[in-house]
Amino acid sequence: MNPRPQLATTAVPRFFAVATAPSATPLLLVLAVSVVVGLLMVLVFRYASDQKAIGRAKDRLKANLLAVRLFQDQLPVVTRAYARILRGTGTYLRLSFTPFLIAILPVTFLIIQLDRYLGWMPISPQQNFLVEAHVADPEALSQVTLQLPPQLSASAPAVHIPHDQEVVWRLVAQSPGHYNVNIATAGQTAMKQVVVSPGLARVSPVRLQDNFWERMLISGEPPLAGNGPVQSIAVTYEPRIIRFAWLEWNWIVLFFVVSLIAGFFFKTILGIQV
């Protein structure tokens, strides 16, 4: 197996498994990670950017905004100031581009991994959920069978959707645990993990055939056999909603807001131009 996917799908999750203590609530985790990321990112920004140039670009922008106000009755002056504001905004974005590039990879990676924990809710015991298998060959669709561990049971007959080459099962879990469901067709078997837990757990909503970037970004399991009849197996975990400040948040939005506030705070006290 290619060592890079191995690293991505095993080492990093292990790190997060340590970072996310069982008692941690999603809200506290998001807040803590946001503050740390806010601090780290402004530090990265400081060392990866031309601080003087960014300071100058921001000052020029402010000056031209003030010019619009100060010389409001001089139409040509105001027009020139608007043009300079647009040009200055371009300069500012260009100067922010290098640190943006440096920051984007680790943060994207971090977000992907956090999303496994925070993006989806594990199945609760006694909760109905769907398992969807997508096959490559329409003829294999009729041969698809599902093998369940004793803690899981089907609560409705399988539904075959020939148009989408898909079979859907409705299942119910009896007790918490990590279970494997096996889907067999055309003499081969594909496995998918189902996480049943009342708390925070790492879940993978879909298992895919070998496509590194797709698996990196949305899956959390080893790839299905590349030439196998089953192309993907998905479990319909519910998206997680976090309640904070009398609002319901998607964790990424909350992360965005809190890390921005934390970044603003740290940049001010550390005197960093962002």
Added chain:
Amino acid sequence: MIFSRKNRLDRIAVALLILGLVFLLPLRAEAYAGPGAGFAVLSSFWTIFVAFLYSFYALVTWPIRQLLRSFRRRKAYGKAQVRRVVIVGFDGMDPELAARFMDEGRLPNLAKLRERGTFRPLRTTFPAISPVAWSTFQTGVNPGKHNIYDFLARDLRNYLPFLSSAQISEPKRHLKIGKYSIPLGKPEIKGLRRGTPFWHWLGKAGVFCSVIRVPVTFPPEKFPGVLLSGMCVPDLKGSQGTFCFCTTRAGGEKFREGGIRIPVERNGAGFHSYIPGPDNPLGTGGELRAAFKIRPDRSLKQARVEIDSETFTLKVGEYSEWIPVKFKAGMGFTAHGICRFYLKELSPEVEIYVTPVNIDPGRPDLPISHPVTYSIYLAKLFGPYATLGLAEDTWALNEEVLDDQAFLAQCYGNHEDRERMFFDALEKTPQGLCACVFDTTDRVQHMFWRYLDDDHPAARDVPRGQRPPVIQDLYARMDALIGRVLKQIDDQTLFLVISDHGFKSFARCMNLNAWLHQNGYLVLKDGKSESGDWFEDVDWSRTRAYTMGLNGLYLNLKGREREGIVEAGTGSEALKEELRSKLNGLIDPASGSVAITGMFDCEGIYAGPYVDNAPDLIVGYGAGFRASWDSVMGQVTGKIFEDNVKAWSGDHCIDPRLVPGVLFCNRKIATEKPAIVDVAPTVLKMFGLDLPSYFDGKPWPVAVAEGK
């Protein structure tokens, strides 16, 4: 070359790959890449949003504002002879020198103005001192109506001086909490110059004005336009400029004026010192201080300086950029200033000169512009700049803390900042008034006249062939500035180049208080033959006359001065006549030259509501003479005359008839003897406005267009 190009290509390739991955795989996770990018995007969005919002507001209100503006401007531009008036003021530009340098071919642009337009000496005020002359320039009236007679005025209650242009006092109300006395409100700033600057009349008529660093515009007054205050803006200590000389050398004499010596102390491998700041506003006593550290690297002849969160490297003989300095008083009170460091010596001793702490233009603790945002706008556009009225540290050169080169570097650094501001104002004022005063001309001539004067006592040890042409270079620089202005104006612009006074050598100092003492008009306390500063040992009960400041001579008038003894009326008139007859034509016995060429009775030269604040007589020193620094500061010394061996070697505080300013114009002016008081009425007339009846100046007949 190839290697670096390859690296660059590699970096571009990696950048493109990352970007490609980010944008080709657009899942929700990578939609956000941390606070850095978040700030960048948000800030950009915010800028554009604010600009858009303001555009919308401007668009919606445009018809109404246009209507109002047309209504207001109907008076101005309806009868205006010009679209724009540009005034460049060169403080102290001398007409004789200008003519000489033009004839020598050093000033091609000014020569062009002379040929195609006008060049004349410009009569100045009595006395020929910048705050007086520029106050007359802006108000169009004599000092009796604007109340500025010198840099200093005297307090009749105690014979002590105060700044004539502005007074800054503590907030009236304080909240006492334990040892703290928390000020409730801001310091009160009171402008003492009276009269209305002519740009207020223009603004009221709808003519936009940009006014940069015209002296005596502090505190800035409200008017429809923008203004940056100039001469008389204080430093953060509230003085007119107090430099700081940090040194490991023990002792040293106290500076006569304008500076403080601060010890530099060793701290391990480095040193530490501090910059003295303003007094603690919380009333806990003492001044605030900003500590800094010095880490020398003697092998490289440089040092790292750390102050607050700023760290910078200075080489010996080099200035720092403007460095922000905070003076923290506690309880959230912080004074913000800026200063520049100059590393004078690193071995064997450590010596650092620090400029006076200027008010930070980007975060002004006192208003230095109108509107307040104008100074901030300039700071954002060009970076921090000197805001102190007398920003060129003449005292530091006089006290030999700075050498000629360091002083010139400071002057021209400030001058370049002001040029940038001026050309920005010129661009922002396509119609209306754009006026800017450059005072580099004044400071450089004050300090380098010694090299122009063949026999100046301050340069006798410098062979004539080795004297640098500092003043010639100064005029050439100003001429180049004029050349750049000429490229930016059209024939609808009236362009005036003026100065408030000229210049002469200051080779001999005269202590007029000493003369008054030796002639029985000023009496010292028994047993004293000399006095300290500000008449420390003067017996006022027997004193009939005294002098303070540069040209004013005062009678100790009964009922006016606290301990006055001279009866007003015939007594005072007789005394004045006696003094005039004795002083007028006074000969310096050492040189044989006339030290005083005119004694002017202020009753005859001033008229207006503030004549009571004027001196009784104006002393017109002859060319080559001026009041000694001791005399200016109310000190009586044993000698009346002595050589001036200080770098401050040129001056203009003499007989005003000897030091007219210059007037250049791009149009013909049919007046033989123009005066600085005429500028305001001339500009109002050019914009077609009626002249206020109280004006003392008369508008010049200006040709309709260039050459006509």
